[in-house]
Amino acid sequence: MNNRQLTMSQVMLPHQANVAGNVHGGEIMKFMDTTAGAVAIRYSKSNCVTARVDELEFHLPIFVGALVTCTATVVYVGRTSMEVFVNVEVEDLESASGPQKALSAYFTMVAMGRNGKPQNVPPYEPVTEDEIREHDAAQVRIADRQAKKKKK
């Protein structure tokens, strides 16, 4: 089992949409957060909180009845934090077009100890070319963020 990746699917229901049938962005964001949280909990074996979500851009409308699939992957592990890439695909089950990419984002999840403080998570060493590329890109993003924070 790959404990760094987890996929969850949901059919969108009327209570998640506006009167025109468009699913609220917040519903999708909550689903992404839950998927990121679940994989982070499984990876770290502890409760996790969301510390940060990077840019979100909705490329496609999502309508009631669509099957939405979130795949969350831990791409970088710090001392107590994990960067999780969440990819969202949407599928109209009545059409033959198959799943289409709707949006994606990076979530930073922090493992919390029972004392309410961040706690260490198991280290992660990327192995495949894709894993190493994602890991290196995460390091660049984190360094950029830290540099911006220092400027403030």
Ligand SMILES: CCCCCCCCCCCCCCCC(=O)SCCNC(=O)CCNC(=O)[C@H](O)C(C)(C)COP(=O)(O)OP(=O)(O)OC[C@H]1O[C@@H](n2cnc3c(N)ncnc32)[C@H](O)[C@@H]1OP(=O)(O)O
């Ligand atoms: C156990 C149960 C099992 C049940 C199974 C059920 C499964 C069902 C799944 C549902 C899953 C739902 C998942 C939703 C989870 C929420 O939505 S939680 C609610 C929203 N989030 C919050 O309330 C968090 C509020 N913020 C905080 O509590 C604190 O700011 C934090 C995030 C703990 C950080 O505290 P801090 O004092 O700044 O800690 P600090 O030691 O300085 O930093 C800790 C790490 O966080 C990083 N960090 C801190 N702030 C940031 C930031 N803004 N950006 C990036 N990184 C940051 C630091 O760089 C550091 O990283 P490392 O170098 O250690 O790797």
